[in-house]
Ligand SMILES: NC(=O)C1=CN([C@@H]2O[C@H](COP(=O)(O)OP(=O)(O)OC[C@H]3O[C@@H](n4cnc5c(N)ncnc54)[C@H](OP(=O)(O)O)[C@@H]3O)[C@@H](O)[C@H]2O)C=CC1
């Protein structure tokens with residue numbers, strides 16, 4: 001079966017390439033709605049190091065997306081099923097290390113082709129059926145929701161049980177989703193969001209408190225914290241978090257930085273803090289998010305407020321239009337209605 005992949009060959013340049021797909025190897029999915037992540041933008045813009053770009057390009061971008069099953073040689077999915085695609089593909093299993101942390105795992109859109117393709121073939125366990133209740137534009141960024149769910153699950157197993165007040169730093173997409181999942185998971189806890197933009201914080205209607213970071217939180221006011229910023233923003237946030245959390249707090253780090261971030265280790269030691277990082281997610285996280293969509297119908301309504309622009313994509317010029325719009329956006333997720 002022939003299919004076309006649209007690979008980024010150099011910053012801001014997409015080129016088509018014909019691929020021969022082995023349809024008998026799994027589930028053939030036609031991508032329908034794709035969502036742009038900051039990681040895609042770092043490749044598109046060429047803000048990764050020249051060494052990383054040389055190693056990873058040419059590559060089809062995008063690891064957040066849904067599609068429709070065209071054919072399934074494994075007999076798991078009916079033709080026409082609406083599904084979310086799992087970008088992480090493990091090559092081994094471990095009793096101790098989750099699939100998204102195994103160094104041998106392959107991740108679509110980071111070293112391996114992502115979902116900017118006419119058709120993709122995935123093993124059945126890399127495909128999860130979606131409930132009808134979730135709109136396409138929201139379902140498109142289920143991967144980001146699964147990353148947040150994964151981090152909250154890990155937090156649950158690491159943090160001590162006093163969870164009266166949890167701080168979330170970052171008023172962007174990830175901060176929003178992490179705060180929402182925390183509120184759903186710990187309804188009795190005070191979820192306090194710290195951000196840099198009043199207009200973004202106004203959308204966190206489910207949170208108990210929102211604050212601008214310039215009004216520094218008091219010392220030792222949060223039991224635990226999540227960092228959902230990026231780059232230099234993470235530097236400032238981690239500094240503030242270390243002051244704001246109480247002794248023995250657990251701090252979840254999620255923002256990606258290109259450069260090493262200095263950390264006030266003296267206070268980490270004195271307060272006995274636990275800092276842990278989370279990256280990506282695995283099949284189980286996607287399954288748990290789909291379950292959340294079913295159990296919490298109001299979740300879709302909150303997530304809808306993250307839809308930034310929806311761009312029909314029928315040509316390479318349309319792809320560039322969507323990516324350029326994401327670069328200029330003030331907030332929210334950029335969605336491509338993928339008609340390639
Ligand atoms: N760990 C993982 O697996 C994943 C990590 N990420 C990463 O998470 C980061 C955030 O992604 P996303 O939410 O989509 O991006 P956004 O740009 O939507 O959000 C970042 C937000 O953080 C705000 N911010 C910056 N510095 C601070 C600060 N010191 N205190 C509080 N808020 C701050 C920004 O404000 P302003 O715009 O004013 O600077 C912005 O609103 C990115 O680095 C992304 O790559 C994303 C997906 C998965």
Ligand SMILES: O=C(CO)[C@H](O)[C@H](O)COP(=O)(O)O
Nearest residue numbers: 037039109110147256279280
């Ligand atoms: O966005 C992400 C997961 O959703 C991660 O940040 C992304 O996978 C990091 O990959 P890369 O090393 O290519 O930046």
Ligand SMILES: [Zn+2]
Nearest residue numbers: 037038039063
């Ligand atoms: Zn991502």
